[in-house]
Amino acid sequence: MTRLRTVIFWRIVIVAAVSFLLSIAFTYYYYNHILIGQMMQEDKAKLSQTVRQLDYMSDDISKFTFTLIIAEQLQEFYKTYDQLDTFDQFKALQSTFKFVDGYKGLRKEVTSYALVLPDGRAFWNAAGNDDYFSERLKESWYLNFVLSGTEYGFTEPHLMFADQKPTSETTIISYVVTVRDIEKPGRTIGKFIVNLDYSHFQSLLDFSPFAHLAWLSDSGNSLYTKPSDKQLAHLVHDLEDAANNEGAFRVNNGYLLVDRFETSGWRLATFISQSSLFDRAKIVLYLLGFFTLVSTTLILVLMIPAILRITRPIMRLYNAMNAVSSGNLQTSVQISTGDEMEKLGNGFNRMTSQLRTHIEESIQHEKDKRELQMELLLSQLNPHFIYNTLNAVIYMAQKQGNEDIVRMVAAFIRVLQDAVRTGGDDSLVPLRDEVALLKDYIEIQSYRYADMFKVEWALEEESLHCLVPRIMIQPFFENAIFHGICPKDEPGTIRITANESDSLLLLTIEDDGIGIEPERLEEIWETHEKKSSPGLRHIGLNNTKRRLEHLFGSHASIQIDSEVGQGTRVSIRLPKLNQNNL
Template sequence: MMKMSIKTKILLSTSLVIMVSLILSGTFAYYYFANILKEQAVKDDKVKLRQTARQLEYYSEDIIKFSQNIITDKDVQEYMRKDNTVEDPFAMLSAKSKVIERLKDYIALRGGYIHSAVLIKNDGSICFNLVPFSDDYMRNHLKEDWYPAYEDRKNNYYFSRPHHMDIRGVPADVISCIVTIQSVNQSDKVLGELILNLSMPYFIKYIDEASKGFDDFMWVNQENCIIYAKAGDKKYLDVKDIAAYVSGPPVQEPQLISKPDGYIVLDRSMDNGWKLVSFTSNKRLFQRIEYIFYFFVFFILASLIFIIAVIMPIILNITKPITKLTRKIKEVSGGNLDVEIQISSGDEVEALCTGFNKMIGDIKRHINESIEHEKVKRKMEFDIMLSQINPHFIYNVLNTIIYMARKEKNQNIAKVTDSLIRILQDGIKLGKSGLYTSIRQEMEIVNHYVEIQKFRYSEIFVLEWKVDESLLDCLIPKTLIQPLIENALFHGICPKDEKGTIIVSIFKDEKDIKIIIEDDGVGMDQDMIDSILIGEKHLNSGDSVRHIGISNIRDRLKYLYGEDYRLEIDSRPGEGTKITLKVPFVMGES
């Protein structure tokens, strides 16, 4: 009795889930995904600020290493040690010229961001590569507040605040790296200072790119003086407000400072005292996530994920019987008929399963009946084929008996008759001992047959056995070798009109037993071989007896072992015939 159809169940369940999901998903998704995206935005800002700080720190470390190369230069050290009051003026002028050329060579190596270089000796004399022979400009420029007193410096190197230079009408904004020059021979002796003026536009170009995506951005030096501030109509950052956060030793991880109108990210990981400060307003933050929230998160992720999560158990419960039925059908299609389905769903699926079980039962019954019919059919065919053989060689034996009787060789007639009786006895054992015999028994039957034929053809042929004795108890089909010996004698040796040899070889070949029957008779052409292998019947031109031996064995091998075990013939006219066949290795009772 059907309670409700599958279609009705699915439609009602889907409608209910969609209505509930549309009401709940909006509220849930807003609070859940907004917090996730905000945290991700803050994390991205920290990563971006840290990468910018690492790049600036790389530049500062490169400048310091570069300055060490300059101050340890032999010519620079020699010039800085010279005393202007003692040395010859011309010698000093020559040394200064040489040092200026060295400074120019060094600056050329960092031409991208080093503007100029200045050497200041302890006596106050100045060597400026841009104004070589006039110290007045640089001496006056050093009086400005960007150049700190020596005692105010905490390290042997110092980065100043930005300052402006105007040399021969060419303006430039620079940051100066001031490095103390010590004698390489006396490490405690100070010779003066090296000032490397760094081009601000080079750094500002990089900082401008890094500050995109922030509402405000600052680059602050070790004295909390602004090196760079992002241009904009509204200023969110003030050094005074963040002074408490930017002071102190370096900290590796960026800091987050929440504000009512946004948040500040502060990086003070650089060893030279530089800090980076960014500000992101709430407005910009929600600009980042607003379109994702409305168009992607809400409509696609929230609605679909929620609906699928709720409706999936319902759909699975409804379709579970169908899935189970489908799985069983696949098993049946793969050949497994031992399946049965028990489903009590009260709908169309239950009716399908009942019909499916009945269908499988009918198929199994039909297959079993077909198998039994096929077994009976094959048994009858095999018995018919086997019965074809005996009349064939009995005809020839009787001819021999008649021939000897005419010659009145009574003793020989007795021997022939005895051999014939033994052969006939083996033939009628089919119902008792089955379809197989041992190689030993098959050899005995063949020897009896040969004993009979030698009375008539004693001077015509010789039979040789080459048998692996360990195989004598292995089982092969009955009457397998005798018909082939008979064919070799009558169709190979006899037409030759001279004595011939038949050789039977039996040996193991991997997992099979290989049997080879060879004769040196008249042979046959390829047309005859092909016609025998495809199953055509041939007549013996002498006595009109059907040549059935080879084709009969070929068919029996196919019936008993399948297509992999076949009979092969290798023969040429005048060169004899070689017949090869294989049977599975089966050991019988010894």
Template sequence: MRKIKNKILGSVILIVTLSVTAISALAYEQFSSILEAQALREDTIHLEQTTNQMNHLIDDVQKYAANMVNDELLQQFAARLKYSSTYDELSAYRDVVTQLTKFNVLRDYLESSAIVRSDGKIFWSSLYIDPYFERLLREDWYQDALKNNAKSGFTAPHLIQDPESKKIVSFFIRFDPQYGGVLLLNIDYAAFESLFQYLGQSFDQVAWIGPGQSLLYQQGTATEMPAHTLSADSQDIQVVKHDKGYYLASAFEKSDWSVSTFTSNERFYEWVGYIVRYWAIFLALCLVLCFLLFLPIISNIIRPILQMTKAMKQVSMGNYNVQLSFRSNDELSVLKNGFETMLGDIEQQMSERVEQERWKRKMTAELLFAQINPHFIYNTLNTVVYLARKKNYTAIEEMVESFIGILHDAVNIGDTSLYITVEQEMNIINHFVTIQKYRYADRFEVVWSVEEEAKGDYIPKSLIQPLVENAIFHGFSEKETVGHIEIIIRKRSGRLLVSVRDDGCGMSQEKARSIMKGTLPPARLPSGAMKQIGLWNIRERIEYLYGQEGRLVIRSSEQGGTKVSVLLPVRQQPSE
């Protein structure tokens, strides 16, 4: 293999190394300026999106407040300063609270609202009058907002107890002069903060600036910003380049607020991923170029290897009828001859193994049948002896006829196959039940529930008989009442379900699981008869004949009866 390795590696290493080195140097020089421009453009887009969202929020608050001050009930309450009694005033206040609540629930960002009458009396949307609110409105955030006699505006962020401490931004709007008073809307500070937190994901520093260059919110590492970036008064985004990075500023419409951001040079360097992507593209182009250059050289080398690779894949999928057609004067010819010799040996061994396994399973199944027949014959002959002593010749005749029918089926095991149709198995079971009814007179009854379309399907011989025998012997031997056995055969989604259900004594769940797992082998009685041979035998036969496609399920509880189900693939033709 050294010749092939030297041919491929010598050519590839030389051309790929020269191509990648040259293209990478050119790519880095070309894209370094593009990187900075692209990063700045994306930062501008992020700032524009946040500015638009803030403008939308401001506009919505202003319009919603304007609708509220035009409400007739609120206007009348703000205008009326005197009432005939305190009760009348409280009653009117209650109606106002209801109206304010209706307005508040229509906006998620509204925490509460209040009406400040011209006489200075405050009516909160929480239906209580507390001196705390009168003291609250004496604070700077409210007094500074109203000192310029503006029609409406936002206050600085402040804390309020209603009932727990909350940080809010209030918006005030005056009623028309004929009514007097002020409507105050308390907006959750988080409604503004969330916008700047999202913006902070794209910048090293974000600052929300209020009137007089006051700092309302700041996120990120503290950096000294140029003064002119904090006084953005146009609707366009201002960009200022600095030695440490870029500053961007934008003003919000219909307010005296603005936002300033800072992106450091280090953050721009994080965008080196763009260069890596472009470099990957150049590398791919380089590899394509190398492939085109090397194709005439390496095609003769690769073709035999590809043939051997495909042949190995076919072998791994079970197809041993493959041939290699290439000719080579190097080490590949040795591999070809060895591979073909190996395929012949494997195919011969597989054929021998399949034949051995087929005979092993057939012989094992026949041996398992042999375990059933002596046990059944022993019980039947005992019953015949008993009937003979009673001189019940009619019963003896009927039993012997049924016994002959069963023996006729048993001797045919090796003639054709190990399978039988459901209908034939039903006839054998009827013979078996006839025999057992003489042995266990008036102790049980059997009911068939078989789908008509399932009668022609093939199942293993003597599959149901051990289940019925176990139900009779182990299920009803100690019961005083008449037992019931139901034999159910159904077809479900290409599979055949055979179930035998009884209402006998049952068994423990631990024993049932042991039988299904095969950890409970058949135990022998002192007399030599097999105990629990039926279920053990069936589990072994299903495993030999069907492998993973067959399944035995036992559902049983002590004194609760037993249901044994066998799930098999549907076969409409006998199998060897």
């Protein structure tokens, strides 16, 4: 233990001194190279998310507009309007307005729209031939768009009435697209203008997490600033030569983040000051410094390395012992510390190994004991003598032409052969074999209770290959005869069904007998075994239930549903097994 204490002491001294020095250097490095970078990446991701949302909105509006301009109704209006007389022009205009209104109702951000002919005449859906919108087209928002030579895109925000019932002008942003003849794409036949509620965009930007935000058009005009931060927009203009004005830029007192829209030339910019970065990071820095101080103190006071060296093997032994106490005797523990803990671990492994051996020997002893008892019983019964005697009875019955006796005794021999079968791995048999044995039992009972019952079978072919416990159905069939059919003094029907799903086999034994009162169901489970008939081996209902629990655990169940005067239904659910599953 002296060597262990010496190693622990020197490790404590070295770790305490080095960790304190490194923590100071790491804190400085972490803030300048890692923490700021992480915060910038988070802000870039938030900015990109806002850009994607705006980009999605603009792309959605673009698709909406292009869907309309290629529609036959609008194409026909632009190409034929000047060729119509006044009445037909009015009729065509109203028809086109009605067509577009059908689409406009699906877009809550669309306040109005206008059809503009090549000569500049404009038809605003809010006022028809009124000159109000034509006068708006002389303003800079539209003229700048036309001068840019752009085929389609968004204009600058501008003021105008939103609809035909104006109270005051509101801020609108318009989407303008040049309309071309779809039959002659080189021919321009007008423009289509969709006026959008600016607040639809503004609300998204107002709720962004940035204190400073600027939305710029492709021409550099400011579409939105927060909070009216014109200085931020000018700062973006000053960086025209930096990476196509997209990315992160170091500026005085902070960083500038700029992201560009995919579907347009728009840009979204935000300014993040050094002070705001420090405010966000200071809690981390304070915690880092605090934990550095605390951890150094704990290393010196509590001797963490020594504790870990001792407690880790102890925890392994503790977990292994818990596993053994829960019944997992395959547990072992690996401890390679080279000290007393390793000896304890090796002793634990020897103990569990000896315990497994003892339990396996005990199980084998009990199995041998049961087989010996069964062999002793069978030796007293001398089954070969019984088989020979019954075969002689069959021969005599055949000689006398009594086929009923032949069938009954042959069925009895087969049932008897199965009843005295022991050993081997035959606790589970195919349902086909179990049904064959049950039919022999039914053959015997049909002579004893002539014309008292009939049996209906509904067995799926696939289910006959599934494995079931031996002599599982017979106790329930016997119960249906003795407790269901016979007491009602008239013929009855017993129906046996079997079907399977992906993981379950469902067996039902149903009779139309007198039924069972609810308070007697539990009594049947408890007392049925005591009422076994002499002769054949009898397996009671309670024993059958225990066999299922032993073989399948919670994956198998027996349910009895009965109604007095109507009959009883026994449902058995088993895991779906076949020879390949074993």
